[in-house]
Amino acid sequence: MEAKSPKGIADILPPESGRWRRVMDMGSALFRAYGYEEIMLPVLEHTEIFARGIGEGTDIVRKEMFTFEDKGGRSLTLRPEATAGVARAFVQHRLDKSGLPVKLYYRGPMFRHERPQAGRYRQFTQLGVELMGSSHPSADAEVILLCREFFSLLGIESVLVVNSVGDRACRPAYVDALRAYLRGREGELCADCRRRMEENPLRLLDCKEKTCGGVMRGAPDLGEFICTACREHFRRVEELLRVAEVEFRVDSRLVRGLDYYTRTVFEFQDPALGAQNSLAAGGRYDYLVEEMGGEPTPAVGFSIGLDRVMNAEPRLAGEGEEGVYVVAIGEEARRKAFVVAWRIRGMGIRADLDHMERSPKAQMREADRGGFRYCLIMGGEELEGGYLTLRDMKEGTQERVEEDAVWETLRGRMAC
RNA sequence: GUGGGGGUAGCUCAAGCGGUAGAGCACUGGGUUGUGGCCCCAGAGGUCGCGGGUUCGAGUCCCGUCCCUCACCCCA
Numbered sequence: 176m177e178a179k180s181p182k183g184i185a186d187i188l189p190p191e192s193g194r195w196r197r198v199m200d201m202g203s204a205l206f207r208a209y210g211y212e213e214i215m216l217p218v219l220e221h222t223e224i225f226a227r228g229i230g231e232g233t234d235i236v237r238k239e240m241f242t243f244e245d246k247g248g249r250s251l252t253l254r255p256e257a258t259a260g261v262a263r264a265f266v267q268h269r270l271d272k273s274g275l276p277v278k279l280y281y282r283g284p285m286f287r288h289e290r291p292q293a294g295r296y297r298q299f300t301q302l303g304v305e306l307m308g309s310s311h312p313s314a315d316a317e318v319i320l321l322c323r324e325f326f327s328l329l330g331i332e333s334v335l336v337v338n339s340v341g342d343r344a345c346r347p348a349y350v351d352a353l354r355a356y357l358r359g360r361e362g363e364l365c366a367d368c369r370r371r372m373e374e375n376p377l378r379l380l381d382c383k384e385k386t387c388g389g390v391m392r393g394a395p396d397l398g399e400f401i402c403t404a405c406r407e408h409f410r411r412v413e414e415l416l417r418v419a420e421v422e423f424r425v426d427s428r429l430v431r432g433l434d435y436y437t438r439t440v441f442e443f444q445d446p447a448l449g450a451q452n453s454l455a456a457g458g459r460y461d462y463l464v465e466e467m468g469g470e471p472t473p474a475v476g477f478s479i480g481l482d483r484v485m486n487a488e489p490r491l492a493g494e495g496e497e498g499v500y501v502v503a504i505g506e507e508a509r510r511k512a513f514v515v516a517w518r519i520r521g522m523g524i525r526a527d528l529d530h531m532e533r534s535p536k537a538q539m540r541e542a543d544r545g546g547f548r549y550c551l552i553m554g555g556e557e558l559e560g561g562y563l564t565l566r567d568m569k570e571g572t573q574e575r576v577e578e579d580a581v582w583e584t585l586r587g588r589m590a591c
Numbered sequence: 592g593u594g595g596g597g598g599u600a601g602c603u604c605a606a607g608c609g610g611u612a613g614a615g616c617a618c619u620g621g622g623u624u625g626u627g628g629c630c631c632c633a634g635a636g637g638u639c640g641c642g643g644g645u646u647c648g649a650g651u652c653c654c655g656u657c658c659c660u661c662a663c664c665c666c667a
Contacts, residue, residue, distance in 0.1 A: 182658085234665055238592085256667080285667080290592080292661060301667060367664075382664095432666060442667095453667060480667025504625050535625045543627040554625055568627065 183289070183297030195300075197491055198484065199282055202302045202325055206280040209321050211304050214279040216260045218286075222250040228259030228463060230434025232374030239287040241297075253286035256433070258460065258476060259467075261305050266469035275308030275472075282481075294451030294483045303457070303478035307464070310473035312408055315439045315459060316415035322443060322455050322477050323421055330490035333454055335421065337441040338397075338429040339409040340377065342461065345402035346437075350376050352395045363390045380428045391428075398427040405438055412439055435460040439475065445487050454487065455479040496569055498525030499585065500542030504535050504554030512553055515563075515581075519551075522582065524589050542568060549588065551581070 180186060187195055203213065222242055229236050241253040254260055261279060264270070270277045282302045289295060304321065306314045319335070326333045341349060353376045361369050364379070368387050371378045379391060401409070416423055423441075431440050440458035448454070457477025464472035499519055503512035512528050519526035527545060529538045535554070542550050552564040552573075563581055566573035576584050 179658090239665075287666080289665065290663095291659090292663095295666070299667065303667090365664095450662065451666070456667060478667060483667060500627095502626080534620085536623075536627075537620085539625095539627040541627085547627095550626080552626070556625080564626090566626075571627090573626085 181297070183291035183295075185296065185298075191485075193494075194489075194491060195481070195485060198329065198481065198489055199302065201328060202479070203280070203282065205325055205328065206304055206321070209278075209304075209317070211278040211280040211306075214261060214264060214281050216254070216257060216264060216281055216283070218254055218284065219251045220254055220260055220263065222252040224259050224263050224467075225252055225255060227466060228262060228435060229256065230375070232371075233432055233434060235287065235432065239289055241286045241288055255287045256285055257281050257283070257301060257303055257478065258305060258433075258435070258463070261307075261476075262460075262463045262467045262469075262474075265307060265464055265472070266467045271308060271470055271472055276314070277307045278304070279307070280304040292451070293449050294480075294486055296482055300481040301478045302481055303476060305474055305476035307474040307476075308472055309475075310408075310461065312411035313415060314473075315408075315412045315475050316419065318457060318475055318477055319412075319416065319423075319441055320419055320421060322457070322479065325479065326443060326454065326484075329484065331445065331454070331484065331487050332447075333443040333445050335423040335441060335443055336426045336429050337412070337416075337423050337439065338426055339401055339405055339438050340397065340430055340436055340440055340458075341401050341405050342437045345400055345405055346377075349395070349397055349400035352400065353377075353379070356394050357390070360390050363387075375434065377430045378432065380430050396427055397430075408438055431456065431458060435463040435466070437461045441477070445483070448483060448487060451483060453480065454483050494546070496546045496548040497589075498527070498547045499549045499551050500538070500545060500547040501526060501528040502535060502538045502542070502550050502552040503528065504552075508553045508555070508558060511558070515551065515553070518582070519585060522586065524585060549585075 222240070225240065226236050231237075235255050240255055242250060243252075245251050261281065265277065280303065283300065284298050285301050286298050288297060291297060304318060306318055319337070323333075323335060340346065354372060357364070357372055357376070357379070361372070363386050364372070365382065365387055368379050368382050371382075377397075379387060380394075380397070382388065382391070413423075413425075429440060429442060436458040438459045438461065440456075442456040443454045444452045445454050446452060455477055457475070459473070459475040461473040462471070464470070464474060501512045501516045501519070503509040516526045516528045525547075527547070529541065531537075533541070535552075539550060548568060550566040550568060552566060557563050560575075562575045562577050564573055565576045565581075565584065
């Protein structure tokens with residue numbers, strides 16, 4: 176047996192894991208400040224949830240899902256994204272019954288079976304929000320604003336691109352026009368695009384194949400086919416973004432790889448990141464809930480690719496030294512140190528001690544490396560004198576503390 | 592699924608034409624019979640990805656294979 180994690184699936188070790196935790200905690204706090212509550216979703220769903228939600232013809236469903244049969248012969252799939260699961264939960268628990276909108280956020284691992292590369296892993300972490308029940312442009316604007324705020328708090332420069340992909344009323348007409356334009360030009364398209372012509376012609380718009388790009392340059396423009404209602408909706412979203420002084424670019428070729436999107440779609444990109452430069456993406460999905468069997472419920476949301484955010488080197492406030500390392504010299508002192516550390520921890524203060532029978536010097540070094548502000552030293556002298564030595568590792572000073580006064584002293588020091 | 596690059600110490604990397612495998616960082620101990628960071632000294636740590644071949648001799652050359660990585664594609 177070889178101890179090795181599966182391809183594209185990685186561990187996140189300390190101290191890196193600490194940076195992840197801080198970013199996730201910051202995100203959660205931010206989402207709550209905007210009125211979103213956490214929904215904790217299962218990692219497994221029935222395969223149909225994704226097949227129907229994301230779209231049978233999408234690459235995700237066609238070739239990127241971890242799908243298997245359980246012992247009862249049901250087909251289950253590790254979630255490749257979260258929105259379909261949120262919609263499923265929304266319908267299953269009749270969340271619309273207790274008042275709209277429902278504002279939820281989630282965080283956790285997603286899975287897609289792709290060839291790994293920079294910024295693309297088979298297990299990756301997403302942080303996202305869904306605002307369900309409102310068709311108002313202010314809902315679109317709120318989630319976009321929230322997403323931008325997330326990046327700005329981390330000091331990450333990102334470019335916001337928005338577009339409208341229309342709805343049931345107008346998109347079919349555009350798709351027809353696109354097909355008509357492409358008819359006769361199939362020979363110039365890549366194999367994937369020839370297939371997509373039937374299943375999801377919109378995807379041809381952002382195909383990166385050179386020849387396809389050439390063909391698409393002359394294609395009808397999505398922006399000109401959008402119906403009046405969608406156009407008006409998009410105009411009001413843009414207006415709100417301007418009021419909030421959000422910089423953005425409209426790109427009528429921006430489409431998403433998931434079928435459920437309608438009207439507003441957007442993406443936050445980091446040009447410095449390489450091929451996988453999309454940090455976050457989202458949009459409106461007004462038909463997904465009814466697709467899942469619920470009441471017609473318009474909704475809008477986004478998802479942040481946390482792995483890519485971490486690759487973008489977020490600026491994090493440094494964590495200063497804190498806590499107490501208990502240094503023990505001699506067996507008797509070790510017994511006592513064990514109890515002292517336990518009591519300090521009981522006070523809610525970070526504390527640690529040596530388990531390796533190391534020298535006092537090595538114990539101090541451990542305290543230094545571990546980022547402890549204080550060392551509480553006890554040895555023969557202290558045991559005899561009935562006091563402890565408290566060393567401030569930052570200032571390099573130390574003082575005697577009477578045993579009975581230790582707890583109060585620590586409590587006082589930790590407060591400031 | 593298709594290409595490019597690469598696998599040598601825990602990490603980052605060296606080893607002219609084949610000739611006893613090294614450095615920096617990290618780690619452990621010592622320099623201080625009980626005091627961190629800096630410095631000095633010492634130590635520990637390697638199936639040279641794996642298998643086969645050529646050779647007196649292979650980290651080095653040949654064949655195969657696995658893995659990692661970047662890109663296409665896809666997308667967060």
